[in-house]
Amino acid sequence: EDEVLIIGSVLDLRGKPVSKVMTPIQDVFTLSMDSVLDKETVTKILSQGYSRIPVCAADDPMNFVNMLLVKQLIAYDSDTSLPVKCFDLTPLPTTGNDGARPDTSCLDILNFFQEGKSHLALISNSQGGALGVITLEDVIEELIGEEIIDE
Numbered sequence: 082e083d084e085v086l087i088i089g090s091v092l093d094l095r096g097k098p099v100s101k102v103m104t105p106i107q108d109v110f111t112l113s114m115d116s117v118l119d120k121e122t123v124t125k126i127l128s129q130g131y132s133r134i135p136v137c138a139a140d141d142p143m144n145f146v147n148m149l150l151v152k153q154l155i156a157y158d159s160d161t162s163l164p165v166k167c168f169d170l171t172p173l174p175t176t177g178n179d180g181a182r183p184d185t186s187c188l189d190i191l192n193f194f195q196e197g198k199s200h201l202a203l204i205s206n207s208q209g210g211a212l213g214v215i216t217l218e219d220v221i222e223e224l225i226g227e228e229i230i231d232e
């Protein structure tokens with residue numbers, strides 16, 4: 082029966098907007114370009130357990146352009162307390178020039194993820210304000226109709 086359910090979910094992807102599946106921006110763990118990565122902040126980042134953290138401009142909390150890959154902190158000494166902007170940040174992917182829209186379909190975002198730029202994308206409104214993030218895992222959960230329990 083699982084096969085039938087999954088085939089049904091594949092067909093549903095085209096009609097399902099990313100806004101239904103994304104993690105809303107108020108629930109996203111983010112940093113600012115000016116955030117200082119001291120011991121306390123690094124501990125907080127590690128305890129969240131996310132592998133990618135959207136980074137907003139220092140002067141605009143809704144303007145995200147980069148992300149910090151948490152694996153970069155493996156060799157980081159938090160006693161140096163560097164601000165986020167000193168790290169080698171990764172562009173935060175947008176599907177198209179001004180980002181994925183809430184009505185972008187899950188099928189389109191899956192195709193975007195398949196292009197290999199990233200497995201996390203930002204969803205923005207037409208003014209460029211961030212609404213949420215979506216990852217490959219969110220789409221796969223839709224496909225299998227069950228939550229994936231992180232290791």
Ligand code: ADP
Binds near residue numbers: 104217231
């Ligand atoms: P990770 O590898 O960081 O665990 P996944 O791609 O497996 O991320 O996504 C797991 C869930 O966490 C998804 O629902 C995704 O939308 C959400 N997510 C990813 N990054 C963040 C973040 N920085 N803050 C909050 N939620 C996030």
